[in-house]
Amino acid sequence: MPKQATTKTKRATKGRDGGKKKKDPNAPKRGLSAYMFFANEKRDTVREENPGIAFGQVGKMLGEKWKALNDVERQPYEAKAKADKERYDREKASYNAAGDDEEDEE
């Protein structure tokens, strides 16, 4: 059970190499999350039911509503999440190939 620090933007328990890590040159950003797709649809819905509500509310509502759904309802979102992951897999492949044969700057 790793550390779960609720986002925090710092999303990092600690420096892995002690502080030396240059991410990836191509950074094949992973795929989105089911929540992302869900938020995309609910974003307008939630905001519609809560006109003028601040993000703090929307965010929380989304989260609680998100779980309010059943696996079946999440399916379309998970499906997208998975599809997005596949997308990432592709970038990763390119990223792998790029660093395996070609190198630009550094």
Add this chain to the structure above:
DNA sequence: CAGGTGATTGTTGGC
């Protein structure tokens, strides 16, 4: 082989 770690994704809204 197993572990956990970090990086990322998107929403809104204000400065």
Add this chain to the structure above:
DNA sequence: GCCAACAATCACCTG
């Protein structure tokens, strides 16, 4: 442009 709760993710690298 960034940051914040909210949630998932899950591929990545290492020992």
